[in-house]
Amino acid sequence: MCLTRSNMNCGPRYATEDIICYKILYKFNKGIYCSPYMKFPYKLNERISSDFSFVSLPPVKMSPQKEYKFIRILTYFRQVNKGLHSFKYLIDANKFNNRFLGGTVMKCIIPKGSWYYEGRGDELVSDNIIIIEESK
Numbered sequence: 001m002c003l004t005r006s007n008m009n010c011g012p013r014y015a016t017e018d019i020i021c022y023k024i025l026y027k028f029n030k031g032i033y034c035s036p037y038m039k040f041p042y043k044l045n046e047r048i049s050s051d052f053s054f055v056s057l058p059p060v061k062m063s064p065q066k067e068y069k070f071i072r073i074l075t076y077f078r079q080v081n082k083g084l085h086s087f088k089y090l091i092d093a094n095k096f097n098n099r100f101l102g103g104t105v106m107k108c109i110i111p112k113g114s115w116y117y118e119g120r121g122d123e124l125v126s127d128n129i130i131i132i133e134e135s136k
Contacts, residue, residue: 012115019110021086021124022093022135024103033131036101042131047111049128050084083117083125086110090135092122105135 025033025042033042042048086108087093093105109130110116116126 012117015110015112015114015116015126018112019114019116019124019126021088021108021110021126021129022090023084023086023106023108023129023131024093024097024101025106025131026103033104033106036103042106044131044133047128047130048084051127083127084129086124086126086129088118088122088124093135107132107135 023035025035028034028041031044033044034040035042040048087096090105090107097103097105109132110124110126111128111130114126114128116124118124
């Protein structure tokens, strides 16, 4: 799953406050869930971090986590293909889940101080996320 330039609304932004979002996960055990594509384990109320992996023009050889402000000025982002994917709105997470995955939609937070990309529709890709609870 990736966020492509044709669908990218921004890149990257710094979260100045917590951002509520929704992520689709599969229940594995009590309080433990896993992601549908990478099978990465998530625990409730635990901060998960990930590096971004992206394609840019011109190619960038430095770490995006440390050099965002400079990269943002110098490059044209084409695709973000690694990070913590989520949905901006509950309704969109439910639609995607019902259509493709059949998992559990979880309420999450992209914590203040995180970097994130926003899709033109309902997608978010961030470098940090906290799974709060199953959505109601």
